[in-house]
Amino acid sequence: VRAAGNGSTLGAGADDVAVVRSNGKNLVVKVDMLVERTDVPPGMTYRQAARKAVASCVSDFAAKGVRPRAFLVSLGLRRGTSQAQVEELGRGFRDAESEWKVKMVGGDTNEAGELVIDCAMVGFADRFVRRSGGRPGEALVVTGRFGYQPAGLKILMEGAKGDRAFSARAKDSVLNPGPDLRVGLALAGYLSSGMDSSDGLARSLHTLAGEGKLGFEVTALPLGEGVKKFAQANGASPEELVLEGGEEYVIVGTMPRDKLRAAKKAVRRVGGEVIVIGRATAEAGRVELRSGGRTRPIEDRGWTHLA
């Protein structure tokens, strides 16, 4: 699910989704492969893995502001996968169907050495949010707070400890990851550019800066509640947890300042929030954190895989 690379390696398009024109309409298509060894942490059930495979596609549709219409799944199953496990996967796909109101319309099942779930999602759109289009001076916004996901992985994989409520939330962010499609659809009309944070906040900022020929100055890290305390208790850096996670499925984008108020209202109406974390600058490719009077670069780093 996390990008070990992307379609452009092979000469394909560079946005989060592919677009095919037909009769003046845009067909939007996205594929995303979940592979057990890198995308299924200890503690994640088959049902959760199936839902997650769909979630990663929904997240891109949400960030692009496009309502998904249908999805298909190709499965690679270990030899000896039980009927109960196949049913678990089916339940996960049902969860996704009802959560995001999108229908599974087909698939393909194969034998493989480990669980592989490739989700292909389609939708139609007159317009969609691109990675480019932001302008210097615009607000840099996100739709959620960061740090829960890498904290959850540390808990699940390294035995890190947090207080009960924080641990539950952090683990849940890994096992039942986000995307809020309603937030994406409500926000899209206000964004000048955007993408989801599936490869972590720092990497998303660098990608958005590169594609938009912008720089970003982050003035307020969107620190999740309890992340600082968890970091201190586990010898981790809160900034790193916020910047170098991944699969938060939060939207990161730019927006003209005069649209902020209406955007916040529209997103609040569907239960979400728009958080301003900084601004876009004209210094293409430069991504910086300004904090306590000091400015330092934000590195283009993210957790690329489960260890």
Add this chain to the structure above:
Amino acid sequence: VRAAGNGSTLGAGADDVAVVRSNGKNLVVKVDMLVERTDVPPGMTYRQAARKAVASCVSDFAAKGVRPRAFLVSLGLRRGTSQAQVEELGRGFRDAESEWKVKMVGGDTNEAGELVIDCAMVGFADRFVRRSGGRPGEALVVTGRFGYQPAGLKILMEGAKGDRAFSARAKDSVLNPGPDLRVGLALAGYLSSGMDSSDGLARSLHTLAGEGKLGFEVTALPLGEGVKKFAQANGASPEELVLEGGEEYVIVGTMPRDKLRAAKKAVRRVGGEVIVIGRATAEAGRVELRSGGRTRPIEDRGWTHLA
């Protein structure tokens, strides 16, 4: 690529492709996963594997009579896959693009324990050939001869021997498998039902019989040239090679007899052939071979995987 199951296991549709309606048009979508252990025989290059992954989707579009517009690929790559191998895959996708005039518009790259290539293909159609719709008395037709593919696998995997020309053709049928999209598009308007033979002729006949509530009486096995001789030299059954292969990517369908002449002419014009191998009957689910005055059942069997 061969079906170890299909989408219907998970409650999805039962035809070879999925259809999503939009503005009175049909969006046709197909996903097909190639997994190294079951779909990449010894002797197949990465370039050929990439082309094959696309071929299996093109084959379904050809059988449904739908021109594909675009495809996306999700890749699972072994750790340590070289840049040269990635470029090989890229060349195979380029081969597919130019052979079938279809564009690769996106993808996703991941680490996996073996090579996995999932192809998702989209196209638009007013109508398409379904698995059901055939009627008793109609002609049973195929668009190619059978036996090369299982012979090629026996040569590549078991060291079976054939004369030089036959061996080359048989191996080629495995390494650079078929589908002739022009034949499919030329034929579609004449078929009452149809599908591709990706799971072998016998299994395709049973599937088509089941979905169409028909029986089939095969009176002339579509034996490939040299298949009988190869079978005799290698202690194999020619009938088994013809019936229980797979991935021939030939179209199997039914057609009213009064359309045969026009269909043959239309398909000949694009360099293909329509071969009548028997007829549809009213005996739902009964698939038989009538040969030399004897009638015997054709079992619902196919090679499901590379051994």
